[in-house]
Amino acid sequence: MTNPTAAELIARSNRLGSDPRNTNYAGGNTSAKGTDLDPATGEQVELVWVKGSGGDLGTLGTNGLAVLRLDRLKGLVDTYPGVEREDEIVAAFDYCLHGRGGAAPSIDTAMHGLVDAAHVDHLHPDAGIAIATAVDGEELTRTIFGDTVVWVPWRRPGFQLGLDIAEIKEANPQAIGCILGGHGITAWGDTSDECEARSLEIIDTAARYIAEHGKDAPFGAPLEGFAALEDDARRAKAIALAPVIRGLASYDRPMVGHFTDDPVVLDFLASAEHPRLAALGTSCPDHFLRTKVKPMVLDLPADAPVEDAIARLHELHEAYRADYQAYYDAHATADSPAIRGADPAIVLVPGVGMFSFGPNKQTARVAGEFYINAINVMRGAESLSTYTPISDAEKFNIEYWALEEAKLQRMPKPKSHATRVAFVTGAASGIGKAIATRLAAEGACVVIADLDLEKAQAAAAELGTTDVAIGVAANVADPEAVAAAMGEAVLAFGGVDLIVNNAGLSLSKPLLETTEKDWDLQHDVMAKGSFLVSQAAARVMIAQGMGGDVVYIASKNSVFAGPNNIAYSATKADQAHQVRLLAVELGEHGIKVNGINPDGVVRGSGIFAGGWGANRAKTYGIEEEELGKFYAQRTILKREVLPEHVANATAMITGPDMSHTTGLHVPVDAGVAAAFLR
Template identity: 80%
Template structure:
């Protein structure tokens, strides 16, 4: 049974974390002190429950709390060796854990345990950080809050900061919290309700003061030519630039991307002070750990041509990498972790928007959200004073902190297809859906492309939603629709690595019954459709320079001649030869092209359920319900081929295990001797 104090803490945390005005995703932490029964002694023991390392307040559950014995944690004060060795104290938290301890204690545990209050909230609200990063933040704190909130000069999170805040709380009994210079806020209370009320009062009071007293144009006057392009135009330009931008963000290692044309970003880039402010970088540690110390900003007006913008971005990228290397070299010492890469995580294009990157879609999206927070912080600080983030040396000490490196090393090993971005056509059912499911399970993000948009969106939601999969409409026989589908994929995930040509239909008719219209329809969807998808995708793949995979779901019918399906089998043979042709042509770009030849896959198939199955059953003189078993009995292995069997082959072909294979067709037919490849 959940301890009532813990239940209150979870409820408070979820309320605070659910509102972005209070704190950013995975930012900040909350705690509660209370008693519970020690199962060993049967006696009451005083405990600290605090959000563990890496969790998110908005979705926090009891399993995300670290649980420590308060007496042991506070006893650490007596063994504290001083600020130069404060990092050693983190290991001591493990010896304070109660029972199994729950989640790993975060670096902010000391703040929560040492402050003499039953409940403590440490948050990163934009309004609070605006005060914390203002050049005269200490004076603003007194003006805005009086004696209720105390200014704390910047100090890196850790044991000493916990001691500092505990002392401030003791010396200022009238205070309900403090502004942490360059960082955020901390508030406290004797009840969970009081702590939450105090946190919200600080946040709202700061926001109201900024709104009332800010100068009219905190980012300076509007820059001529840098205003937002019309929505359709800026999204088209974003898609056109995306392959080059992903290449820039992925020079050291492949990254997944996110695009936003939020008004906050467009407004920032449309005003004169954005180059100065962007160069200064973010301040709150949670911000720059995800956004890097500063973004790459295109220094061209909104109407610059796509080709000119690409050329300039490549020049700026070279300068950015050199600048980041110099930043690392200025501050690294013998004990510093190795440089983690010199590519930008945030790329800003005036008139268009923001491109953010990370190891997966969620990380990329959250990085963008953090830079939105940073822009809001800059607006508030510049509106009241001058934006003054923590200095570069302090940023480096956090970015390349040994404790931060240890956290990164604890992260789970990436899945085999992590960072890979896939587009699967005909993915709302059958083979396409099974392939998409397998790709997602192996770490890829997937655009579920289908003629039926509603079903595509349902499948995407089933696979985990927009951080895992998106549903898009795609009529592969229409060149404009294919272009739109590729652009949607680029905008959704920042690039493209893997294309599966699976969309298809089948008309089971004899030669004399097959009309020219039947022939054209069959070839438009599969032969022409896969050509259009491959051609459009190849342009993005080549421009990215990251290699890639194009996979064709052909058929055993591409080599096996059966009755009453001339249009279908002929177009499958067309697809099969496209594999060979494209493998030969695209190999110089490290793009592999392979195919799969399944036997009839009945289960879950849109083709079979739309009439093909009934026609094939009639051809063979059996009941439609027996078609899968019939196909199985004519194979060497006597096994029915399922969508998942094809998906297994698809994963094998695009995995690193077959990195040196291209131009191959893999039969997935349980053994059809007449379809053996020769």
């Protein structure tokens, strides 16, 4: 049973965290003090419940709380070795924990435990950080709040900051909270409701003051030629640039991308001061840990030709990497962790929008959201004063903090297909759906492409949020529809790494009954469709420069001459030879092309359910419900082939253990001797 104090804290946290005006995703932390039973002594003990490391206030649950003995946490004050060695004290938090389970204590635990208040909120509202990053933030705090909110000079989060805030609260009994220089806000109260009300009072007061006293154009005058492009032109340019930018952002290690053309971003980039402000970087630790110290900004007008933009992006990327290396070299010590990569996490393109990157889609999306927070912070600070973030030295001390490195090292090992974007055709059912499901389970972002948009979106929803999978409409026989679907994939995830040509249909007819229309339909969907999808994907993969995989779900019929399926088997043979041809042509770009040859997959197959099964059963003189068993009995292993078996082969051939294999056809037919490859 959840302790009432903890339940109250969770409810407050969820309310505060659900409103982006109060704090960003996974930003800030909240706490409550109370008592609970110590099962070892049978006595009530004083505890502090505090949001644990890495949690999100908006979705916080019981497991996201760290629970500590308050007497032991306060006892650390007597053993605290001083600010030069304060990292050592963080390890002692684990020895203050009460009970089993729960989250790891965060670096801000001391702030919550040492401040003499039953309830404490530490938040990162844009309005509050705007005051915290103004050059005259201390004076602004006095002007806006009088003596009810106290200024705290910048200090890196940790035990000493907790001591500082505790001392400030004690010395200012009239205060309801404080502004933390360069960082955020902290508020406290005797009850949960009072603490929440005070947090909101600080946020609302700051926002209202900025709105009433701020200047009209904090980012300066409009910059000629940098206004947002019209919708269609903006989208087209974003699609053209996204794979190139993703490749640049993945120079050190592969990244997933996210794109937004939020008006906040477009307005910022259309203003004269954006180059100066972007170069200053972000300030709040939660911001720059996800966005890096500053973004890479394309310095060309919005209507610059795509070719010019691409050439300039390559130049800027080289300069960005050199600048980041210089930043690292200037501040690193012998004890610093190794450089984690010099590529940008945020790339801004005037007139188009923002591309953000991370090791998965959620991280990439959140990085973009954080930079929008940073833009809002800069707007607020510039409208009242001058935006002045913390120094690069302080940023480095947090970015390459030993505690931050330890947190990264605790993260689970990436799955086999992490950072990969898979585009699977015909994926709303049958083999395609099984493949999409398996690739998502292996860590890939998945685009489920299908002729039926509603079914594609429903299948994607089964895999999780849009950070995992999206559904798109794709008539693979229509080049414009293929290009549009590929464009949606690129905007959703930054690019494409893995294509599965699975879409198909089957017409089971003898030669004399096969019409020209039958022949064209069969070849348009599978031979032409596979060609069009592979061609569109190859353009993206080559632009990325990250290699890739193209997989054809062919068939044993590509090499086996069965009765009454001239159109189907001929087009499967076409697909099989496309594998060989493209393996040769695309190899120089690091793109592998392989095929999978299943036997008839009856269960779960849309093709068989659509009439092919009845026709094949008639051909073999059996009942349709016996077709799976019939196919199994003609194999060497006497096993029926299911969609999951084809999905297993797809995951294997595109996984890290098959990095040196291309031009291969993998039989998934339980052994059909007549279809052995020679």
